[in-house]
Amino acid sequence: MGEVERKIPFIIHKNIEFVPFISHASFDKTPREWVNIKFPNEDKYPDLAVAKFEAVRCWACGQCELSYMANWAMNCPSATFPANYRKAAYRGQGKHMTVLGLLQGFIEPSPEIVHVAYFCNLCGNCTLQCSMGIGSDPVISAMALRRMLVKLGMGPLPAHKRFAEYIKKYHNPYGEPHENRFAFMKKKIEKKKADIVYFAGCTGPYRTPEVCEATVNLLELANADFTVLYGDEWCCGSPLYMVGLWEEAKETLEHDISVIESLGASKVITSCAGCFRQLHEGYKKLGISKPSFEVLHSSQLFAEYLNSGKLKPKSTPTDKVVTYHDPCHLGRHVGVFDEPREILANIPGLKFIEFERTAHNAWCCGAGAGVMSGFPELARFAATERLKEAKGIGANYVSSACPFCELNLKRTEDAMKFGIEIGDILLLLEKSLR
Numbered sequence: 135m136g137e138v139e140r141k142i143p144f145i146i147h148k149n150i151e152f153v154p155f156i157s158h159a160s161f162d163k164t165p166r167e168w169v170n171i172k173f174p175n176e177d178k179y180p181d182l183a184v185a186k187f188e189a190v191r192c193w194a195c196g197q198c199e200l201s202y203m204a205n206w207a208m209n210c211p212s213a214t215f216p217a218n219y220r221k222a223a224y225r226g227q228g229k230h231m232t233v234l235g236l237l238q239g240f241i242e243p244s245p246e247i248v249h250v251a252y253f254c255n256l257c258g259n260c261t262l263q264c265s266m267g268i269g270s271d272p273v274i275s276a277m278a279l280r281r282m283l284v285k286l287g288m289g290p291l292p293a294h295k296r297f298a299e300y301i302k303k304y305h306n307p308y309g310e311p312h313e314n315r316f317a318f319m320k321k322k323i324e325k326k327k328a329d330i331v332y333f334a335g336c337t338g339p340y341r342t343p344e345v346c347e348a349t350v351n352l353l354e355l356a357n358a359d360f361t362v363l364y365g366d367e368w369c370c371g372s373p374l375y376m377v378g379l380w381e382e383a384k385e386t387l388e389h390d391i392s393v394i395e396s397l398g399a400s401k402v403i404t405s406c407a408g409c410f411r412q413l414h415e416g417y418k419k420l421g422i423s424k425p426s427f428e429v430l431h432s433s434q435l436f437a438e439y440l441n442s443g444k445l446k447p448k449s450t451p452t453d454k455v456v457t458y459h460d461p462c463h464l465g466r467h468v469g470v471f472d473e474p475r476e477i478l479a480n481i482p483g484l485k486f487i488e489f490e491r492t493a494h495n496a497w498c499c500g501a502g503a504g505v506m507s508g509f510p511e512l513a514r515f516a517a518t519e520r521l522k523e524a525k526g527i528g529a530n531y532v533s534s535a536c537p538f539c540e541l542n543l544k545r546t547e548d549a550m551k552f553g554i555e556i557g558d559i560l561l562l563l564e565k566s567l568r
């Protein structure tokens with residue numbers, strides 16, 4: 135099939151206020167055939183090839199900014215943020231239209247496109263909402279745009295370059311001393327061959343060490359055969375991957391996989407949803423061989439221990455009304471929704487209530503995909519919305535299963551004072567075993 139045969143209207147305002155709307159390349163062909171149309175700039179932007187089939191199927195319905203199961207509430211942080219409210223460029227649709235506009239030559243890479251590509255949590259709400267109808271995935275388009283921008287030298291953002299330098303130098307994005315990663319451990323655990331490796335991550339040890347401490351205590355209470363990596367643990371590379379720095383992400387993930395494999399572990403568990411997703415899925419995207427071990431989030435292992443009777447909660451850890459915030463990288467990205475709830479359900483006397491936007495339809499906390507460092511105003515806005523929602527349902531304890539979500543929610547609570555406690559589900563579980 136040849137070049138696009140007709141003129142395609144493309145309207146883009148210089149401040150991206152309007153929908154970058156494209157009539158599809160050909161109305162007399164089916165969506166499957168559209169993908170065979172050769173766009174003029176395909177050779178110029180090879181990184182967009184992966185998004186073409188997704189983008190051509192978007193029919194610009196706008197559903198990707200909503201949640202179909204939560205009374206059609208707004209559910210895209212990027213397009214709900216006041217300055218961008220309902221601007222199509224910022225919802226999932228906008229990522230597709232930007233890809234098509236570039237491929238067709240109606241727009242050129244620009245600072246506005248950098249903003250659209252990175253002012254997004256890659257939370258996957260758009261992917262989920264669209265999968266109910268068309269099934270075109272905006273996260274693929276957003277990732278392709280980020281990768282293209284990195285290759286063109288226009289991305290990532292300066293804040294991302296800074297954490298990339300820290301990861302290279304200190305093996306964590308916070309620039310903290312590498313040797314302090316396991317400072318949270320009260321007593322030394324031997325680094326040895328073991329069935330389970332606990333991959334502590336970066337945010338847990340350096341920002342919410344109580345989560346890591348509770349994890350180690352629970353592993354000991356369950357008599358698990360486990361170990362940790364100490365100085366051999368490097369950042370999993372998730373932040374690098376998300377902002378388009380794939381070579382750097384590959385290097386650090388390959389390192390981690392090889393040290394875990396060298397210990398002969400059959401399983402690795404993580405505290406952080408981002409580490410979980412990266413170890414679980416990242417190797418496929420980065421061209422690394424499948425690891426020899428199983429990757430579990432800590433909630434999956436401890437739900438199994440509760441079901442088998444290895445852990446027996448006996449007391450109520452809090453009188454507060456607890457809700458559960460689904461981390462996007464754990465829930466929508468990989469599909470772990472039930473196990474964290476099983477943990478909470480096993481705690482005697484716990485008063486629990488679900489968010490209105492919950493599970494597949496959860497509102498993102500706003501921290502992920504380079505947003506907390508790149509656009510702290512979006513991270514604060516999304517976390518504020520989540521805390522307001524918690525207040526609205528009558529919860530005064532927001533639990534989660536990801537130190538990074540908890541960090542953003544906690545910082546926002548400290549600034550906004552909603553009177554809500556934030557904590558990991560494992561803190562509640564550990565307290566209930568005392």
Ligand code: SF4
Binds near residue numbers: 191192196263
């Ligand atoms: S990505 Fe899907 S939900 Fe969003 S506008 Fe396109 S077709 Fe509609």
Ligand code: SF4
Binds near residue numbers: 253261272273
């Ligand atoms: S990934 Fe999330 S923040 Fe980004 S466009 Fe989709 S719904 Fe919006």
